[in-house]
Amino acid sequence: MDEEFWQLRWRENKIAFHENQPNELLLMHFHHLGLQAGDTIFVPLCGKTVDLDWLSAQGLRVVGVEFSKQAVEEIFARRNLVPEIDVFGQYLRYRSGAIEVFVGDIFELSKDRLGKIDAVYDRAALVALPNTVRGRYARHVFDLAKGAPQILIAFDYDQRQMQGPPFSVPSHEIRELYDDLYAPELLASRAISGPLSERCNGSENTWLLKSKQATHSKNKWSE
Incomplete structure (x- = not known):
């Protein structure tokens, strides 16, 4: 991963991917994860997303990881919280209430x-990575979460329209990346909207990733 690229994006405030409201697709499809108050959800490459606030408001423990210290500090500043900060291995760990964020490389x-x-919520992580890294990322998050279900949001557009990120990760690539790990289910597809629609045309796809073992057990009991 190109850490300096993302650090520069944050320093120059080139963060058009950041939304000021909880992501609409998260609100629509969150229930598929089947979570209860007290459960823990992991948000990789979380930036300063307000989705963390919404998830914690559902009674969840929320754990994120992010390269940018600036982004992590802004998470707590907007909530008027003074986080506890400690050194945790090679990470700085910021904690307050139900939110805990590691500053550093997700692969470490x-x-x-x-x-x-x-559960895992991936809105802007997979699509931020070049294709040479995505396979490693998919396996690593699967291992970190021990196969817990995921909501994954990805884009599908002609990559010749723009260089990315966010990159195009079409349906066939989602299946190539995750078929050995999960049974990917496309929950919904809609036209790309917002600032990204000014740069490319395509679809925004919401996936549910559940382990094949869990899916098999469900099908067995439903027979």
């Missing part, structure tokens, strides 16, 4: 540091 993060994860 271990499941022992994260603890038990009940």
Whole structure:
């Protein structure tokens, strides 16, 4: 991953991917994760997304990881919180209430540091990565979360329209990346909207990733 690229984006405030309201697709499809108050959700490459606030308001413990210290500090500043900050291995860890965020490289993060994860929410992580890294990322997050279900939001557009990020990760690539790990289910597809629609035309796809073992058990009991 190109850490300096993302650090520069944050320093120059080139963060058009940031939304000021909870993501509409998260609100629409969150229930598919089947979470209960007290469960833990992992948000990789979380930036300063307000989705963290919404998730914590559902009674969840929310754990994120992010390269940019600036972004992490803004998460707590907008909530008027003074986080507890400690050195945790090679990370700085920011904590307050139900939100905990690690500052550093996601690929250096271990499941022992994260603890038990009940679900993953990926809105802007996979699509931020070049195709040479996505396979490693998909496997790493699967291992970190021990196969917990995921809501994944991805874009599908002609990559010749723009260089990215966010990159185009079409349906066939989602299946190539995750078929060995999950049974990917396309929950919804809609036209790309917002600032990104000014740069490209295509679809924004919401996926539910559940382990094949869990899917098989569900089908077995429903027979």
